[in-house]
Amino acid sequence: MPDAETETFEGYLILDWRSGEQRQRKTEPADLAPHQLAIPYSIDVDVPEVTVPTIEAAIEVPEAEVEQSIVEETRELADDFEQGDA
Numbered sequence: 001m002p003d004a005e006t007e008t009f010e011g012y013l014i015l016d017w018r019s020g021e022q023r024q025r026k027t028e029p030a031d032l033a034p035h036q037l038a039i040p041y042s043i044d045v046d047v048p049e050v051t052v053p054t055i056e057a058a059i060e061v062p063e064a065e066v067e068q069s070i071v072e073e074t075r076e077l078a079d080d081f082e083q084g085d086a
Contacts, residue, residue, distance in 0.1 A: 004047060009043045010042045012026075012038045013038075013041055014038055014039075015037045019035075028040070
């Protein structure tokens with residue numbers, strides 16, 4: 001893949017052979033139960049370049065509508081303050 005970036009993931013696969021449980025962690029575990037194994041791994045992954053589309057738009061809101069919205073919000077905040085909700 002010529003336009004892919006390679007990323008390396010490293011860590012430890014912890015296997016519990018008694019219960020069959022599997023988990024992963026980035027750092028080596030300090031203490032394991034006698035029935036657990038820590039297996040180090042390193043995986044190289046080719047991550048392809050992805051193009052994310054950008055959407056642009058112009059939104060116009062009339063000044064009167066903005067003013068009305070501010071007045072309504074201010075009234076709601078004042079009411080909440082008077083009722084002790086703020």
